[in-house]
Amino acid sequence: MYYLLILAVGVERLVELALSKRNARLAFADGGKEFGRRHYPVMVVIHTALLVGCVVEVWALHRPFVPWLGWPMLVIAVLAQVLRWWCIATLGKRWNTLVIVVPDAPLVQRGPYRWLHHPNYVAVVAEGIALPLVHTAWLTALCFTVANALLLTVRIRVENVALGYAVSTRR
Template sequence: MYYSLFILAIGLERLVELAVSRRNAEWSLARGGREFGRGHYPVMTTMHGLLLVSCVVEVWALHRPFIPWLGWPMLAVVAASTVVRWWCAAVLGKHWNPRVIVIPGAPLVRRGPYRWMHHPNYTAVVAEVAALPLMHSAWVTAVVFSAANALVLDTRIRIENTALGYA
């Protein structure tokens, strides 16, 4: 029951992200931003929505138990990944968007977590996709969606690296 409510809260948080994303996309496009790789975005958002559904369904249908020695550390991973993701969003400001929109001439951000790596948000997402189902021992969901996420991120990072001039 508490896990389902937690997943619901994560889903509501994702809706907030989509609202911020929409506003930031409009801002970026109004400043001459160009979108790259638009075709993978629906796949990515669908996968993340299905992850949340699968977390609840696997726990309910297969009677997955809460295992404290696994669940509590995974909750900490989810919390830390959420902090990192919002830190990335805060550092990028109006440039943050789950769509790949680049404003010509805009400088690359090299502060916050971007001091250390090109894609800290994706590192946090990888951790979260694995940890969220494992909070309640939904290991099938963790394995399946981690693999799906790896495929989506492989495409996503190649598109973003090209758009930002890394590749």
Template structure:
């Protein structure tokens, strides 16, 4: 359980790093005239993602580590982090945890965005079920997956509406 607690702590530290990058980029976006869309669902997203980490620890305290499940799920968690940071690097200053569109910024179509329109949400979905399952927390994995699906339905709709306001895509990086 100690190793799993350390993993959750590392993910929490990674989230703080994301928020630092996000706040810096949000400040830049607003200075460029960026317009935020769908701010109402953002607090729900923060609560859900924070609850995921807490629920992982709570449920895992009552579960055994199953190597046949835990190791592959850890590999997926690591892959999800890699995909998430690839998205952040590809979007550069345009990335933040909110939906903010900078006028005339152009839609980014490079990096993972060459392959799918919302790759960061693939990382979120994978992490949402894999992180709890690293330590057999299947109830947390199921609950987060269902609640996150509802949230992503709203989030992707808002993001697609916001992206329609952008000019032609930027060339791939």
């Protein structure tokens, strides 16, 4: 069942990428400007490695399902997906895996963005810990968490610069 869960998350990521590609086309057609493209391939590798690591660690190291850990982690992983899709729904056609700013577009301040500047990253962090731990793949959880923390220091800096640009274009 765990492998089906990882497969489902992988399919969900492909759906996200297709949606992101469509939204990027729309943003560029509206004069969107992209920021921070250099870190994007690293992000793709880290997120792909999370899913691969979940499968390989459980299979190769015979990680057991431990109910007292696995069930709560499954709940957290599902809640992370709910938060991710709330972010996607809130941003609508402005949601993207790239960092693209459309001039004169207002900042989104509804949905989870009422409380957090980067709620999607809360979902990513929670999922990166919880998804591997559903089946005690603690090495994958640890490696992803460290790599993702390093990536997010770059990504959030890029997004904050982009948000500053967005604010300056509205003045």
